[in-house]
Amino acid sequence: MTDDVISALSGTPVADMARWLAEYDINGLPVVDAEDRVLGVVSATDLKRTQGAASVGDVLTAGAVMSTPARTVRADDSVVRAARLMSTSGMERLPVVDEEARLVGMVTRRDVLQIFARPDADIGDEVTDDIVVRALWLGPESVDVSVTDGVVTLSGCLETSGAVAIAVWMTQQVDGVTGVVNRLTSQHEAPYRRPA
Template sequence: MTDDVVSARSGTPVADMARWLGEYNINGLPVVDADDRVIGVVSATDLKRTQRAAAAGGVLTAGAVMTTPARTVRADDSVVRAARLMSTSGVERLPVVDEEARLVGMVTRRDVLQIFARPDTDIGDEVTDEIVVRALWLGPKSVDVSVTDGVVTLSGHLETSGAVAIAVWMTRQVDGVTGVVNRLTSQHEAPYRQPA
């Protein structure tokens, strides 16, 4: 995300926002209240639609033209969630908020695409280094990791089904991963025995 965000207040005139879009080369901006909580979003399309009305007389403000409620993501949400929300909502950018709905950044479609455009070799290296070696404490050759167009295939044998579940779950969280094919096997969990 970008943490240097141009934002407006409810009373910001449309003319100011239109000027900011050109100055900062952006296509929309969040509208925040006095506590920096996101209360709406104004897009370039919103501004074009209202410029004719503003030309006819009167000063339009962000509060009059913003879209509410604003669709937002939290800073700890996954990139996949942000991408899905952009796709289903038909928006190019999403305000990023903290746990109290205060603006902390902005994520754009371009930001998301750059992550999903990661080379397969980078994704494979991260899965091997961060998950197989560091999280599971295995040798780098213990699990075969292959990546094609963002789809990771995990093959090999792990000691427990829990380790398999962790490997698959963590792999899904890696930036750029679009799917996981699980070909991992495990020994059956040892049965629970009552202590003597």
């Protein structure tokens, strides 16, 4: 995250915020109260919507145009959580807050992509070496691991369904993994029984 964050107060005029976005080459900024608690976010899109909306002499402020409630991540949240929130919300920037919801930084889509920008081969090697061999104590040929654009596909047959669940969960935690396709089966699956 970036800890040098440009923020606005509720009373900050829209004209000032528009100038800051251009000056600092950013596309949004958080709106905070006097104690730095995040109240909302103003994006470049929010500012464009306000053009021509105010009557002559009116001064639009951050409080009037901000999106609320603010979607934030905690400083101790995982990068994966931030990436998922950005993906589902369509946001390019997320305020990072402490346990009291005070602004401590900003994480951008670019920040997140740098973490996930690992070569597929490196991700595949880590999954095979650290999970299949070291964690599950299997031979590297026991699970076929293929990676395309950060999406890991696991194929093969493990001894138990618990081992399958562990393999999938651990793979999801690997830096650079954006998704897991589970094609693993288990030797000792409970047989399917129709409900009576």
